Amino acid sequence: MSNRPMRAALAGALALALTLAGCGDGDDTAGAAGGSGVTGTVTVLAAASLTESFIQIGKDFEAAHPGTTVVFNFGGSSALATQINQGAPADVFASAAPRNMATVTEAGNADGEPSTFVRNQLVIAVARDNPKGITNLADLTRPGTKVALCAEQVPCGAAARTALDAAAVKLTPVTLEQDVKGALAKVRLGEVDAALVYRTDAKAAAGDVTGVEFPESARAINDYPIVLLKGAPNRVGGQAFVGYVRSEAGRAVLTEAGFQAS
Structure with a gap:
């Protein structure tokens, strides 16, 4: 009989530990269903010429990562680069030319090195x-x-x-x-x-x-570089999106649209 209070205390402690384990950071918890740890809103600034392809890739990405929402801002690459350097919050930048990407990297607003994912003519x-x-x-x-x-x-x-x-x-x-x-x-x-x-x-x-x-x-073939942005509000989601664009599934969408492989 004397062990019952101890057993009850241990059971309570175990229950509390399990509860706390399920209350980790939002990315891990919400992404558990997809096993990816990716969740939340991913904000992507992309060249206007990527509109149709990226909208499809965004839908595919959301399906692959339940709990995510991809929000796009399409426009001229030069204008988007200016927005980023002026502090516009975003996770990913995809430019239609290296020159405009360089505007962002030289200002110290890229997280890592940009990579070319397609070309266009x-x-x-x-x-x-x-x-x-x-x-x-x-x-x-x-x-x-x-x-x-x-x-x-x-x-x-x-x-x-x-x-x-x-x-x-x-x-x-x-x-x-x-x-x-x-x-x-x-x-x-x-x-x-x-x-x-x-x-x-x-x-x-x-x-x-x-x-x-x-x-x-x-x-006059243009290389299209993509990069995760420094200070990305959803860094994990941004990294995952960049990876998806460069994946076989992402490349298939881009090739179907008429882009050339990098």
């Missing part, structure tokens, strides 16, 4: 039936032809300038857009006859536009 986007018969960059200089380009500080704009220089073509665009989606929208709305956009963007809009390949685009 330009095409000439025209209306689906190509009413002006555009087949090369020189055709863009025909009188009355309206062309949209990205601004040169944006990766698609810098690539366009490289390609135009390689072809020795000089043209004056009617508009300079702050990201590739803006340039593509001008074609889709019929406001311009053509725009230089990424192959992936033309493919995503295949119902409305046709992507015309041109040889000089091989001189």
Whole structure:
């Protein structure tokens, strides 16, 4: 009989220990169901040209890690880099060019070294039936032809300038857009006859536009780097997302969208 109080005390202590063990940090507890330790909101700043692919990857990532939510902010890589350096809270940055990534790393806002995960190439986007018969960059200089380009500080704009220089073509665009989606929208709305956009963007809009390949685009292929950000609010989630993008599953989505393997 004298051992009963001791047994009761030990049982109580064990129950308390088990309860406390289940109250660890949110990442470990909420991620236990998926066995990954990943949970919570993962905030990703990504180049506009990654929109369709990353939205799909985000859904797949959430399915692979129950308890996670991926929130995206898509835009021009230069603008996103500026936001990061001004203190915008985010976990991951995926840029459409190393130059814009360097803006972030040189400011000390990257956690580790960026890695290239895909490459992309330009095409000439025209209306689906190509009413002006555009087949090369020189055709863009025909009188009355309206062309949209990205601004040169944006990766698609810098690539366009490289390609135009390689072809020795000089043209004056009617508009300079702050990201590739803006340039593509001008074609889709019929406001311009053509725009230089990424192959992936033309493919995503295949119902409305046709992507015309041109040889000089091989001189302006963009590498896409990705990195975990310093001070990431969800560092574990950010690391997992970067890993997923670079995984076989992530690469399959990107390849299907028309990106080139790195």
